[in-house]
Amino acid sequence: MKGDTSLRGAFVAMLRxxxxxxxxxxxxxxxxxxxxxxxxxxxxxGVGPAPTMLATIGPGIIWVAALLAAMLALDAMFRSDFADGxxxxxxxxxxxxxxxxxxxxxxxxxxxxxxxxxxxPLLGRMLYLPDxxxxxxxxxxxxxxxxxxxxxxxxxxxxxxxxxxxVLLSLLVLPLYTxxxxxxALAVNDAAAGLNVTGHLYFLAALLALSxxxxxxxxxxxxxISIA
Amino acid sequence: xxxxxxxxxxxRHARASPSIGRPWNYPRxxxxxxxxxxxxxxxxxxxxxxxALGRGAAASGTGGARGVSLDASNxxxxxxxxxxxxxxxxxARPGEVVQIEGHNGSGKTSLLRxxxxxxxxxxxxxxxxxxPVERVRADFLGELSYLGHHNGIxxxxxALENLHFAATLSPRRAExxxxxxxxxxxxxxxxxxxxxxxxAGQNRRVGLxxxxxxxxxxWVLDEPFSALDRKGMRDLETIxxxxxxxxxxxxxxxxxxxxxxxxxxxxLDLAELGEKG
Numbered sequence: 149m150k151g152d153t154s155l156r157g158a159f160v161a162m163l164r165x166x167x168x169x170x171x172x173x174x175x176x177x178x179x180x181x182x183x184x185x186x187x188x189x190x191x192x193x194g195v196g197p198a199p200t201m202l203a204t205i206g207p208g209i210i211w212v213a214a215l216l217a218a219m220l221a222l223d224a225m226f227r228s229d230f231a232d233g234x235x236x237x238x239x240x241x242x243x244x245x246x247x248x249x250x251x252x253x254x255x256x257x258x259x260x261x262x263x264x265x266x267x268x269p270l271l272g273r274m275l276y277l278p279d280x281x282x283x284x285x286x287x288x289x290x291x292x293x294x295x296x297x298x299x300x301x302x303x304x305x306x307x308x309x310x311x312x313x314x315v316l317l318s319l320l321v322l323p324l325y326t327x328x329x330x331x332x333a334l335a336v337n338d339a340a341a342g343l344n345v346t347g348h349l350y351f352l353a354a355l356l357a358l359s360x361x362x363x364x365x366x367x368x369x370x371x372x373i374s375i376a
Numbered sequence: 377x378x379x380x381x382x383x384x385x386x387x388r389h390a391r392a393s394p395s396i397g398r399p400w401n402y403p404r405x406x407x408x409x410x411x412x413x414x415x416x417x418x419x420x421x422x423x424x425x426x427x428a429l430g431r432g433a434a435a436s437g438t439g440g441a442r443g444v445s446l447d448a449s450n451x452x453x454x455x456x457x458x459x460x461x462x463x464x465x466x467x468a469r470p471g472e473v474v475q476i477e478g479h480n481g482s483g484k485t486s487l488l489r490x491x492x493x494x495x496x497x498x499x500x501x502x503x504x505x506x507x508p509v510e511r512v513r514a515d516f517l518g519e520l521s522y523l524g525h526h527n528g529i530x531x532x533x534x535a536l537e538n539l540h541f542a543a544t545l546s547p548r549r550a551e552x553x554x555x556x557x558x559x560x561x562x563x564x565x566x567x568x569x570x571x572x573x574x575x576a577g578q579n580r581r582v583g584l585x586x587x588x589x590x591x592x593x594x595w596v597l598d599e600p601f602s603a604l605d606r607k608g609m610r611d612l613e614t615i616x617x618x619x620x621x622x623x624x625x626x627x628x629x630x631x632x633x634x635x636x637x638x639x640x641x642x643x644l645d646l647a648e649l650g651e652k653g
Contacts, residue, residue, distance in 0.1 A: 153543065153547060158544045158545060161544035162541075162544075165530075165541050168537070172532045172570075173532070228530075232526055232527070232529065232530060232531065233525070233527060233528035234529070234530060236494060236522070236526070236528060237522070237542065237545065238545065240493075240494070240517055240520060240545075241546070242514045242515070242517040242518035243545065375494060376494060376496065
């Protein structure tokens with residue numbers, strides 16, 4: 149026998165497939181990142197370049213921009229798979245759909261979330277954030293953006309069957325994003341003021357643990373409803 | 377089980393919105409098929425042995441494994457308040473073909489999707505090896521290959537990449553090399569080309585090639601001959617005959633008359649089971 153396929157093999161194959169597909173559309177790959185950079189750089193133009201003002205609102209700006217960038221990128225997660233029937237095939241695998249969906253979310257985060265974390269300190273510098281807040285900015289985004297992808301996957305799974313699900317998706321998903329925004333922006337704010345931020349980071353980590361365990365199950369159920 | 381095609385079409389009272397699937401809610405009490413209930417062993421210890429039987433049939437390739445069967449019992453499908461069919465029952469065993477016929481909109485695709493578990497019937501049950509599919513879901517899906525209207529292949533991946541990915545979704549991949557399978561579907565020379573540059577017929581062939589990448593027992597095929605040329609259709613009939621000869625089973629819809637050699641073909645006309653039936 150050439151080999152029974154394992155769940156781990158299927159997970160890795162799914163991850164590799166989605167990454168391969170993303171890298172074959174290199175033009176679209178940079179879109180969320182460019183959106184993030186442009187939105188953040190609009191604020192100094194809009195509110196004026198005063199360092200104190202920018203340093204005050206900087207954490208909020210970066211977090212809101214990251215949230216919108218993550219949401220814009222959600223559409224790519226299931227849309228094309230739904231259109232060409234691949235999603236049906238994935239759902240008809242004997243492997244648990246939740247695990248395969250988790251692989252898709254992971255691929256999506258690697259493509260859209262990770263670049264945001266890497267560019268964020270540079271934008272923080274542009275908004276006059278103090279040096280001490282930079283590691284916390286990166287850490288809060290590293291804990292928060294996976295949550296955005298995981299929660300977004302549920303909404304995307306529910307709306308993938310709709311012709312124009314874009315607005316509905318943001319109505320579904322944005323309210324669920326607020327805890328991440330609150331704790332993420334607060335952590336960076338407090339770090340800039342020199343306060344202890346471990347509590348905020350623990351909350352973000354708890355949100356990540358919660359969404360990483362529950363969101364795949366909800367997403368799998370949402371996908372099954374959409375393809376029915 | 378004897379063929380119960382066109383059995384009693386009672387229980388017409390429609391339950392609301394069957395199009396909204398609730399897969400986690402799938403198990404329902406079987407009340408319409410009492411004789412079958414008695415033969416179903418409810419203990420969970422039976423599931424592995426049933427799976428082993430199916431596996432044995434696929435591995436040995438000598439077909440006719442006892443115990444493996446696909447049964448539809450008293451299925452009813454309602455979409456948009458219209459009864460597409462009701463009281464539909466049939467039974468398929470290894471080495472058999474079920475050809476579903478019916479005019480456009482008679483519910484052929486819905487029936488296939490119900491058989492796969494993608495869609496919920498408003499009434500009735502699908503049984504695999506005598507057990508409701510939701511109870512032996514992983515075993516059932518492991519033996520199932522489905523080809524719908526869409527081929528389920530990615531246009532940005534090559535035919536080879538598509539086949540390799542499809543194989544990882546299935547429990548057992550075939551021993552045949554993917555190159556050889558593509559060659560059987562006259563796709564030699566197109567292995568590494570992105571599928572979006574291929575023609576509709578060639579894309580259909582890649583979708584069909586998936587069937588040979590895995591060693592599934594049950595093929596559920598929605599219009600498999602669409603977009604194929606004459607030779608492609610003949611080749612596909614040969615592949616069907618081989619699959620059925622090796623103990624596989626096929627449920628398909630097509631408008632074309634198919635020649636399946638000595639295979640046992642059941643015909644199921646949905647038009648007779650529709651609103652008037």
